[in-house]
Amino acid sequence: MLEGCTPWPAATAERYRREGLWNGTDLGSLPRAWAEAYGNATALVAGDRRIGYTELADRVDRTAAGFVRRGVAPGDRIVLQLPNVPAFVEVAFALFRVGAKPVFSLPSHRANEIRHLCELSGASGYVVPGVFRGFDHTALALEMAAELPALRHVYAQGAAGSPEVVPLESVDADPAELPVNDPSDVAFFLLSGGTTALPKLIPRTHDDYAYQIRTVTTLAGLTTDDVYLAALPVEFNFTWGCPGVIGTLSAGGTVVLAQDPTADDCFRLIERERVTLTSVVPTVARLWLEEREWSDADLSSLKVLQIGGARLEPELAARVTPELGCRLQQVFGMAEGLLTMSRPDDDVESLLHTQGRPVSPADEVKIVDERGAEVPTGVTGELLTRGPYTLRGYYRAPEHNARAFTEDGFYRTGDLAALTPEGRLIIRGRLKDVIIRGGDKVAAGEVETHLLSCPEVVAAAVVPVPDEFLGERIYAFLVARPDHEDARSEGDGEAGPPALAELKAALHARGLADYKLPDRAEFVPDLPLTPLGKIDKKVLAAAAADPALPRRWTPAPTASETPAVPLPSVSRTQKG
Numbered sequence: 001m002l003e004g005c006t007p008w009p010a011a012t013a014e015r016y017r018r019e020g021l022w023n024g025t026d027l028g029s030l031p032r033a034w035a036e037a038y039g040n041a042t043a044l045v046a047g048d049r050r051i052g053y054t055e056l057a058d059r060v061d062r063t064a065a066g067f068v069r070r071g072v073a074p075g076d077r078i079v080l081q082l083p084n085v086p087a088f089v090e091v092a093f094a095l096f097r098v099g100a101k102p103v104f105s106l107p108s109h110r111a112n113e114i115r116h117l118c119e120l121s122g123a124s125g126y127v128v129p130g131v132f133r134g135f136d137h138t139a140l141a142l143e144m145a146a147e148l149p150a151l152r153h154v155y156a157q158g159a160a161g162s163p164e165v166v167p168l169e170s171v172d173a174d175p176a177e178l179p180v181n182d183p184s185d186v187a188f189f190l191l192s193g194g195t196t197a198l199p200k201l202i203p204r205t206h207d208d209y210a211y212q213i214r215t216v217t218t219l220a221g222l223t224t225d226d227v228y229l230a231a232l233p234v235e236f237n238f239t240w241g242c243p244g245v246i247g248t249l250s251a252g253g254t255v256v257l258a259q260d261p262t263a264d265d266c267f268r269l270i271e272r273e274r275v276t277l278t279s280v281v282p283t284v285a286r287l288w289l290e291e292r293e294w295s296d297a298d299l300s301s302l303k304v305l306q307i308g309g310a311r312l313e314p315e316l317a318a319r320v321t322p323e324l325g326c327r328l329q330q331v332f333g334m335a336e337g338l339l340t341m342s343r344p345d346d347d348v349e350s351l352l353h354t355q356g357r358p359v360s361p362a363d364e365v366k367i368v369d370e371r372g373a374e375v376p377t378g379v380t381g382e383l384l385t386r387g388p389y390t391l392r393g394y395y396r397a398p399e400h401n402a403r404a405f406t407e408d409g410f411y412r413t414g415d416l417a418a419l420t421p422e423g424r425l426i427i428r429g430r431l432k433d434v435i436i437r438g439g440d441k442v443a444a445g446e447v448e449t450h451l452l453s454c455p456e457v458v459a460a461a462v463v464p465v466p467d468e469f470l471g472e473r474i475y476a477f478l479v480a481r482p483d484h485e486d487a488r489s490e491g492d493g494e495a496g497p498p499a500l501a502e503l504k505a506a507l508h509a510r511g512l513a514d515y516k517l518p519d520r521a522e523f524v525p526d527l528p529l530t531p532l533g534k535i536d537k538k539v540l541a542a543a544a545a546d547p548a549l550p551r552r553w554t555p556a557p558t559a560s561e562t563p564a565v566p567l568p569s570v571s572r573t574q575k576g
């Protein structure tokens with residue numbers, strides 16, 4: 001296994017193999033196997049392009065040979081940042097074939113994220129879409145290549161070709177014999193939703209991901225007649241493999257790539273391509289339900305709508321079947337592994353109020369209290385899990401791994417959950433300091449670090465605030481440097497605390513992806529502390545949700561020993 005990864009213990013791995021869970025699949029071999037099984041049936045649809053299984057396998061073989069010719073070798077890490085285009089699928093599988101490891105990045109990632117991903121993975125290559133949605137990814141890639149000596153190759157879609165940039169289309173050569181991958185080795189890296197300042201890399205092995213795909217594809221009962229709409233970004237685990245893109249292709253169905261998840265685009269595609277299955281986050285589901293009232297699109301082909309990635313309100317869940325005419329499947333999951341899903345025969349109560357059962361009988365889940373002791377059924381605690389497709393360690397993160405896993409290899413999810421007597425999971429909240437804005441996970445620590453880089457800010461705490469459309473938005477509480485505090489109110493317009501727009505501009509200029517920018521910023525005299533002296537985010541989250549609450553924090557119980565020094569009062573909310 002790649003250095004920096006944590007293998008499953010030998011006895012566990014042996015058991016997974018003996019029980020046939022890990023069956024030695026090499027993900028790189030799949031497109032050719034599919035081509036043999038499904039021939040010229042349509043594998044991918046993107047706009048007017050329709051790509052058959054044989055054509056896909058041929059493209060993968062040629063792209064793999066092209067990468068080898070350009071010096072890409074087994075074990076190399078390549079950051080892959082493409083939108084929902086066929087090239088994403090071709091490049092990912094080509095890299096699997098070569099034994100190189102794609103690092104799945106989002107098109108919305110900017111310098112801040114890309115620098116981190118390249119550095120952490122030691123990437124030697126970076127694949128970008130040229131200019132996408134007005135952003136010049138090639139320019140960013142060149143900037144990164146100039147900064148990072150290990151990053152030797154930039155591949156851009158539609159590039160003119162220059163000494164520094166390889167047009168992605170030119171990564172093409174006559175197919176060559178390539179060594180088969182060790183199925184227990186890492187195939188690719190997904191990104192963690194982030195519990196710490198910057199995303200961690202999640203190594204997914206050929207064996208573990210192939211098992212996940214087989215399990216969820218069987219559960220979904222997918223066949224050659226199924227048509228999956230990739231509405232969310234393909235690099236999300238949800239879209240890529242739950243069963244998503246790979247599951248649908250494994251079953252001989254058709255994958256339709258949507259440019260974005262808007263109801264307009266997606267309804268048109270569902271009608272045109274007779275889509276049977278798709279997966280969205282609750283925010284998108286809400287927009288679709290709203291649009292449905294106005295749209296006369298024919299959605300009758302849609303059999304199942306999977307909703308997951310963030311909390312689904314039961315009221316919203318209840319609207320899916322009556323208003324969209326399809327079955328709802330709740331999905332709870334994480335790029336780290338564990339997936340739970342509702343099943344077709346679930347009673348309505350369970351369907352609306354729980355996140356279903358683990359997809360594999362080999363998934364081990366337990367709910368524990370603060371001391372790590374299991375709690376009784378129905379009681380809320382932290383969800384821990386291990387199993388045949390749940391990681392045993394983040395890549396190159398020994399210190400974080402020591403906290404994120406128990407000694408016996410359970411992953412501490414940071415999610416608060418309870419189990420029903422039937423073994424269904426109810427997600428009740430989070431311990432981890434993450435904001436789920438729409439489908440995007442934003443680590444509070446990362447935003448705080450960037451806010452603290454603003455010279456006017458001496459303290460920053462970022463919390464989620466409930467939002468009707470996005471589920472949660474990002475609310476920043478800030479303490480201004482004393483000399484900036486009252487300056488504006490005293491008439492010195494320039495030196496006061498920065499307005500939200502200025503803060504956002506500053507963070508944007510630092511290369512932070514736009515979806516991580518605060519939606520609100522409020523300057524307060526100080527931040528509330530817990531008895532242990534940590535910032536009390538519970539108090540802040542309550543204050544963010546209720547502007548009427550006082551911004552003078554009640555001292556924590558032991559505060560008499562360590563009194564917080566109140567600064568002169570300045571309190572302002574800025575809306576974005």
Ligand code: AMP
Nearest residue numbers: 193308309310311331332333334335427
């Ligand atoms: P990611 O790995 O980016 O998919 O993020 C995984 C995290 O998203 C989980 O640990 C949960 O915090 C959250 N999540 C995923 N699905 C759900 C769901 N159905 N309900 C509530 N939270 C969810």
